[in-house]
Amino acid sequence: MAYLFLAVALALVLLTVFWQRSLGRPICPPGPRKHWLYGNLFDMPYSVNWQRLLDWNEQFGDMVYLTAFGHSVIVLNTPKAIKDLLVKRARNYSNRPHTVMAYELFDMKKSMVLADYDDKYRELRKLTQQAFGPEASKKYEGVQLDIIRRFLQGLQKDPQGFRTHTRLLVSRFILAVTYGLDAETADSEFIAGAELTLQVLTKATLPGAYLVDLLPSLRYLPTWFPFASFHDVGARGRKLVYDHRSRPFEYVRQQMADGVASPSFVSDLLSDSYMSKFQSVDAAQWAEYIKWAAGDMFGAGVETSFSTTLIFFLAMALHPGAQAKAQAEIDLVTGGHKLVTLSDRPNMPYFKALLQEVARWQVVVPTGVFRRSDNDDVYNGYHIPANTIVLPSIWALSQSVEDPGRFNPERFLDDSNSPNPYEYIYGFGKRICPGRYLADNFIFLVTANILAFFNVSQPSGPLDDGLKLPSNVSFTPTMVSCPEPFACNIRPRTSEHAEEIAAMIA
Template sequence: MLLNEKAFSLELGRYLLAIPIVIVLWLWRQRQRRAFPPGPPARFIIGNILQVSPLGAWFKFCQYKEQYGDLLFFHGLGNHVLVLNSMKAINDLLDKRSGIYSNRPTFTVVSELMGLSQSMPLLPYGEEWRAHRRLAHTALSPAAVKRYHGVQEDLAALLCQRLLQSPEDFFNHVRLIAGNVILSVVYGLPVETAEDEYIAHAERTMQVISEATVPGAYLCDLMPFLKHLPSWVPFQREASTGREMIERLVSKPYEHVKREMDAGRAPPSMTQDLLSVRINDMQDIEQRIKWTAGAMYGAGGETTYSTVLVFIMAMALHPDKQRRAQQELDSVVGTGRFPSISDRAHLPYVNAVIKETMRWHPVLPLSIARMSAQDDLYNGYYIPKGTIVIPNVWAVALDCPQGTEFIPERFLGDDAPIDPATWAFGFAKRICPGKYLGENSVFILITTLLAMFDIMPDPSEDLRPNFTLNLVSYPHPFKCRIQPRSEAHAQMMLLRASNYSA
């Protein structure tokens, strides 16, 4: 009996000794299973989240990619940020796991304090977002946007007429026409009214929004409790001004359409189409229509404007590419008429120039951030719920041979890189509903400029690519020469302008 007790005690001792080892092994395995993706070294409490400036962060992310790979993780102050540096990682998470990665981060300043949480681009993924999305798709589907081809073509011709009169002011002309396209389509506003009353305000408002929707732009976004600070704190004053600007941006053109409809003189527009469908809960629908239209108005003009300016810079730097595109246009369209959107399918090299323009300098280098709705594991790495996920489309755009060079021919071969249209307008369920309208605007503006003008460097300036570092990145002011390709082209532009005015 004593021997049995002794043996039992020895066995029990072995089990007791094994328990700490088992616990240590279990904890080690759990830690391995919940390892964060790689990232720069972190400090106590603040982690590594303050190591990258919000301005031009895509450059630093690409440098880190060489060291850490497709996934780049930042954390600290209770926040987690995951940067996706490849199209594979973007597709695997934002597309294949869209149920987890379709939310937007809560930008405390712009969403809560400025009141932009009602706008579709920043709405949480859910029923309200779906309702806005259905409205936008109804008005801007591939079939629906065909009705706006004539407006877009007329405004492209108007851009030519203005460049003919004052080519040195091309920045301003492109800016106004890009804004006019959106205001004409979304609200049916005529050119003069749009320019005098709306476009400048829209630009100022979008500048405020762009600066506020870069993750980390405000310390309040990292530490939301700061939103309760008094109104005299600088970011609170900025938020108050932003709220007033956004409310005017969304409400003023919308109320204009309603007044014109009541008077029976509203021209065709996206807003008029949506308001014409009367249903029982019209009050709720009107609020959604107002904010859906406002989202299209606010974002659409700036990205088109930026893309066309990048194109002008590229042509001034690469006259050989310009000549080849013009030769194709002369062969397909001829020299006796303006191009039309229906010509798009027959102009492979012109389309390659447009794709290369979008790839060479993406105007949304970090797209718009997402947020994970639950804990997730990817490639053995742990991604906590609430992680801000940033698609680094800049890294995707440059992931091809001679990525920093402007080479449209790369899109003509069998080994062409990823079409920029797959990442320039967002991803998966949150792809921009204005994609088809935006593609048509960019096509007709660029194609018309190619058909009518020669774009050359200004001999007084050493032109070098130089771009802003905000959410929407566009060229800093530069000089170039824009002149009609011939006297016949100049006369054709004047004739088209007179017809438009009549």
């Protein structure tokens, strides 16, 4: 009996201690129910589930908290939460997650996209913003229009291959601006390598894509140990990344030495006028900075621009009324038979609204680019642990308008106060995309000139294998979300337009 009494007393003491400690335990934001063993492992956003993101927004509000094996993730669902944390508290939320595969094994800590927000990053970001600011970006209009002429001719000759033409268009554009490569040089030497590197990095930078990211202690396993194949993946990835950054960079340096380099991001930053601004950095270190920043531009720009252009084709096929209004405005501004240029843009308010609706209708990066909390924080009474991965739900922001499923450019022309997508699609605060003005100019020139010379419509005949009707298209559940292969008719608007396209490049 005495033993029983002692056991009960001990149990009561332990329960009291546990209860008292639980009173002082910080409360994390709400989220899906956690399993007692693996937490929210199967709720983690390894891919994009649009309906789940919306359900979480309705069920949990501003923030959704997930945890598994000591890792925590917070999804931010509202403009206020995103602004309060990523902008107002940027000092604590401007770094990137340190995934083992990408950050360590691929050695991507040198990457501008994945680097922490330190002095080195701020230096390079400042230069990148100078090189691609609103005015500086305009100097690339000539090379953009040259590449667009080739693209329009490709569409005329092979309209069913519009997806391939779009991919080539974007790759040529990024390589021309970054390294000054002309189309032939880019096609033959660099695009294939850049595309392969991008495929490998896309998977490696997704937190949790590899087991070693969830269980970081695995990285200490020897290479011969079972389940340690990630070492080989990391070694191959590191070499691939290094080669992709080094080869075009050295090409530019040789072109500069020979006095024949075309204007580009790399040649600008390697010039004496730029290097003199950073006398505290030796030449070798400066070259390394530029090499990594230039390599990042392909990965950051190609997938997003490619997907945005395909979404534009899809929207035009599905919404002929919006297409016709945009074409009427373009004809009024240009006379109907010349390339649209940046100088035409201020006179095209409907087309501006059309592009805003394209950006909102199907956002290209639904979960934004991951951030990381440096230190413990408290927001709205909830505890946010240090080293939490923070995802701004761009998809939730895009749906915070009246009738979000309806494609309606007019929502940005009236007084409805619909949030401007360009205020969230390029990121937030100190990590907002430094190349956004260049990308914005490019998308405008490409899409406006598509409608200036072509009609886009739904297919009327049988579809090729693997293609879908525009009305049945799904989007890839990846960080950069892209429409799956679909069919559409792309034809010159008139015989005169066909002749003008054919004469663009003799």
